[in-house]
Amino acid sequence: MTKKTKEPTLDFTTDWAYAPAPEDTKHISLKKQYDLFINGEFVKPNSKKYFATYNPATEEKIADIAEANEKDVDNAVKAARKAFEKWSKIPAKERGKYIYRIARLMQERAREFAVIETMDGGKPIRESRDIDVPLAANHFFYYAGWADKLEYAFPNRTPKPLGVAGQIIPWNFPLLMAAWKIAPALATGNTVVLKPAETTSLTALKLAELIRDSGLPDGVVNIVTGAGKTGAAIVNHPDINKIAFTGSTDVGKMIQKAIAGTDKKLTLELGGKAANIIFEDAPLDQAVEGIVNGIFFNQGHVCCAGSRLFVQESVADIVIRKLKDRMETLIVGDPMDKNTDIGAINSKEQLLKINKYIKIGKDEGAEMYQPSCGIPSKGNFCKPTLFLNASQSHRVVQEEIFGPVLTVQTFRTIEEVIEKANNIPYGLSAGVWTDKGSKIFNLTAKLRAGVVWANTYNKFDPTSPFGGYKESGFGREGGLHGLMPYLKF
Amino acid sequence: MARLEVLKTYKIFIGGQFPRTESGRYYPLKNKKGEVIANICLSSRKDFRNAVVAARGASGGWAGRAAFNRAQILYRIAEIMEGRKEQFISELLLQGATIKSATEEVELSIDRMVYYAGWCDKYQALYSSVNPVASSHFNFSVPEPTGVVAVIAEEESSLLGLVSTIAPVIAGGNTCVVLASESKPLCAVTFSEVLNTSDLPGGVVNIITGNSAELHSHFSTHMDVNAIIYCRKDKSEIKTIKENASLNVKRAFIYNKETLTSEKAQSPYLIFDLQEIKTTWHPIENIGSSKAGY
Numbered sequence: 200m201t202k203k204t205k206e207p208t209l210d211f212t213t214d215w216a217y218a219p220a221p222e223d224t225k226h227i228s229l230k231k232q233y234d235l236f237i238n239g240e241f242v243k244p245n246s247k248k249y250f251a252t253y254n255p256a257t258e259e260k261i262a263d264i265a266e267a268n269e270k271d272v273d274n275a276v277k278a279a280r281k282a283f284e285k286w287s288k289i290p291a292k293e294r295g296k297y298i299y300r301i302a303r304l305m306q307e308r309a310r311e312f313a314v315i316e317t318m319d320g321g322k323p324i325r326e327s328r329d330i331d332v333p334l335a336a337n338h339f340f341y342y343a344g345w346a347d348k349l350e351y352a353f354p355n356r357t358p359k360p361l362g363v364a365g366q367i368i369p370w371n372f373p374l375l376m377a378a379w380k381i382a383p384a385l386a387t388g389n390t391v392v393l394k395p396a397e398t399t400s401l402t403a404l405k406l407a408e409l410i411r412d413s414g415l416p417d418g419v420v421n422i423v424t425g426a427g428k429t430g431a432a433i434v435n436h437p438d439i440n441k442i443a444f445t446g447s448t449d450v451g452k453m454i455q456k457a458i459a460g461t462d463k464k465l466t467l468e469l470g471g472k473a474a475n476i477i478f479e480d481a482p483l484d485q486a487v488e489g490i491v492n493g494i495f496f497n498q499g500h501v502c503c504a505g506s507r508l509f510v511q512e513s514v515a516d517i518v519i520r521k522l523k524d525r526m527e528t529l530i531v532g533d534p535m536d537k538n539t540d541i542g543a544i545n546s547k548e549q550l551l552k553i554n555k556y557i558k559i560g561k562d563e564g565a566e567m568y569q570p571s572c573g574i575p576s577k578g579n580f581c582k583p584t585l586f587l588n589a590s591q592s593h594r595v596v597q598e599e600i601f602g603p604v605l606t607v608q609t610f611r612t613i614e615e616v617i618e619k620a621n622n623i624p625y626g627l628s629a630g631v632w633t634d635k636g637s638k639i640f641n642l643t644a645k646l647r648a649g650v651v652w653a654n655t656y657n658k659f660d661p662t663s664p665f666g667g668y669k670e671s672g673f674g675r676e677g678g679l680h681g682l683m684p685y686l687k688f
Numbered sequence: 689m690a691r692l693e694v695l696k697t698y699k700i701f702i703g704g705q706f707p708r709t710e711s712g713r714y715y716p717l718k719n720k721k722g723e724v725i726a727n728i729c730l731s732s733r734k735d736f737r738n739a740v741v742a743a744r745g746a747s748g749g750w751a752g753r754a755a756f757n758r759a760q761i762l763y764r765i766a767e768i769m770e771g772r773k774e775q776f777i778s779e780l781l782l783q784g785a786t787i788k789s790a791t792e793e794v795e796l797s798i799d800r801m802v803y804y805a806g807w808c809d810k811y812q813a814l815y816s817s818v819n820p821v822a823s824s825h826f827n828f829s830v831p832e833p834t835g836v837v838a839v840i841a842e843e844e845s846s847l848l849g850l851v852s853t854i855a856p857v858i859a860g861g862n863t864c865v866v867l868a869s870e871s872k873p874l875c876a877v878t879f880s881e882v883l884n885t886s887d888l889p890g891g892v893v894n895i896i897t898g899n900s901a902e903l904h905s906h907f908s909t910h911m912d913v914n915a916i917i918y919c920r921k922d923k924s925e926i927k928t929i930k931e932n933a934s935l936n937v938k939r940a941f942i943y944n945k946e947t948l949t950s951e952k953a954q955s956p957y958l959i960f961d962l963q964e965i966k967t968t969w970h971p972i973e974n975i976g977s978s979k980a981g982y
Contacts, residue, residue: 337822354814355955356957448937451937452934452935452937453934454934455930455933455934455937456930456931456934458930459927459928459929459930459931459933459934460927460930460931467937469937624936639970643966643968644832648966649964649965649966649967650966650967650968650969651966651967651968651969652968652969653968653969653970654970654971655825655969655970655971658821658823658825658969660819660821660822660823660827662819662820662821662822662827663819663821663827663829663967663969664817664819664829664965664967665967666965668834668964668966669914669936669937670936670937671937672937673937673939673964675965678817678819678829678967679817680815680817680829680965688957
């Protein structure tokens with residue numbers, strides 16, 4: 200145990216540098232100013248206020264975004280209510296065809312969406328191009344097909360739409376979260392007032408343009424931009440039947456409390472602090488890829504990120520050495536470069552929060568490790584970071600950081616790791632790495648989490664229900680189960 | 689001299705034991721004529737907290753039982769209820785029911801328990817799915833019990849309301865702490881005795897008697913309770929419960945009489961309310977000819 204691992208053990212000082220491979224950004228169309236999308240058209244905000252959205256990698260302003268106040272939200276809800284009367288009554292197969300149109304248009308404009316997503320949010324273009332945008336389009340395509348088949352999904356029941364859904368989404372997967380919210384709501388015959396996060400409004404507004412172009416009836420989807428106050432106006436609006444929220448556990452609890460005296464239905468997809476568990480009989484090289492993907496995917500801005508690594512003691516040294524080697528090869532920098540692995544932190548505010556936690560981790564006595572890579576001098580960037588010898592009571596182990604920061608703990612027995620993995624208020628996801636099938640099923644049954652990845656991590660699909668246990672929220676998005684939160688029986 | 693009747697002491701049910709309330713408090717239960725029938729435990733916050741400890745302790749074992757075994761135990765509960773039918777009826781009569789309505793209520797309660805016994809190993813098939821993901825993974829979703837459920841049971845329908853709420857909770861592998869009807873608590877105590885002789889592990893169902901106005905905030909603020917079901921009508925209690933539920937993101941359900949006690953009320957959707965959906969992914973090795981096996 201006293202043996203010190205060399206770090207890193209592989210020599211990376213060769214000619215392995217990648218030439219820059221920037222994605223072309225000239226083909227996209229962006230306006231200087233974006234208004235609110237209400238009742239099928241873009242309208243100026245009653246607030247008369249606009250706020251700027253920045254590229255977090257360059258700190259350059261991209262556009263001005265309208266700030267919706269209570270009056271604007273009220274107009275959006277009125278439009279949605281009016282539209283609901285027709286939308287919920289048109290033949291279900293026609294409803295489905297509208298949604299199919301949206302999916303197809305998104306596929307056609309996929310590259311433009313990917314570039315804007317990366318520009319506005321800072322995620323690597325490889326991820327927005329290969330994951331966010333295709334998954335968003337697929338989500339519409341998948342739920343389109345459900346529209347005229349709902350009675351098959353719920354035996355012995357006749358499902359009915361709820362009415363107007365108020366949907367509030369986070370900044371980590373802006374377009375994908377919009378799709379996760381809008382697609383099932385429309386397929387089930389509801390209408391929508393959606394608010395994107397204030398740092399990442401652009402792809403939602405581009406989606407509004409696309410929805411307008413698709414010919415979807417006016418008012419079925421309304422998109423209002425703004426920050427927390429705009430969100431509160433949606434949550435507290437008396438004529439909304441359903442709130443669907445993805446974001447932090449703190450805000451989720453506030454929403455649950457705020458609507459306590461009403462009949463609004465609620466879905467919450469909240470924070471997480473997932474255990475990623477590596478057993479000694481795991482395929483270690485694959486596991487290391489899984490660890491890297493688990494925590495550094497989307498700069499760690501992932502509610503289901505594998506942010507707590509548990510390695511069986513017998514293989515801890517070798518796994519940590521391999522992990523450090525792998526981290527040495529990660530490319531941190533320009534999100535628009537096709538070789539980039541870790542892009543920009545979404546906002547200054549979030550970067551400050553991550554740095555605060557890095558300081559807390561060091562102060563608490565965990566051993567910090569970062570690879571030797573440089574980071575750009577401009578923009579919001581953070582090196583991938585490990586905290587070795589972390590203990591269960593450390594704040595960096597207990598609290599969601601939402602950045603590229605991984606805590607590492609070791610364990611000896613299955614009982615011990617199950618106890619540690621579950622001993623947290625969150626229950627969104629977990630990862631298990633072992634070559635033994637019966638052990639996988641033992642673990643997957645005992646981990647109190649809504650999504651368990653075995654010998655893989657951070658995989659998503661429209662057919663696959665996603666959502667949490669405990670304080671990670673309730674309700675599911677995706678799959679057949681994702682229809683339920685938008686229906687009454 | 690005529691034989692002197694032996695009166696029953698009505699106690700609460702925690703962790704498979706029948707203690708009195710730790711508080712030492714009681715309230716007198718009176719019949720229509722205003723005569724005291726029994727002294728009922730006026731349970732405290734501490735009793736509730738003890739019951740949650742018992743429910744949490746029983747949770748893993750109950751959820752881990754074979755579904756078939758849970759079905760047999762629920763059926764056994766129905767069997768023992770049938771044997772105690774006359775006692776339930778006489779208690780309902782004492783509490784002011786007519787013989788017709790009491791008999792109906794008891795019979796429906798027993799049949800309802802049989803109904804949910806049958807669901808124990810079937811709802812999983814109804815609510816599971818194999819999800820055809822586009823990547824090379826095997827992906828499936830299954831329901832799992834939410835955990836510890838706090839229940840404030842129906843006030844009027846003191847046996848049927850109780851059974852209709854508890855049965856779907858435990859059929860789904862959860863454990864629970866239940867506040868019985870305050871004005872009609874007798875059947876709840878007798879039902880505890882049924883549970884205790886039905887091979888139901890101690891702590892799976894805990895039943896206390898007392899006052900909702902006093903206890904509902906404790907039921908809803910407890911941080912080790914995963915879900916709460918409220919079956920009464922008090923609007924202010926409903927609001928408090930739903931607000932408090934947000935403290936640890938409890939799943940809160942407000943059931944009305946229609947949901948629970950009507951003939952059509954029994955449903956696997958009530959089991960589903962107390963289930964969490966877990967989705968599991970595993971890669972599929974993708975080698976060999978795509979035609980292999982076809």
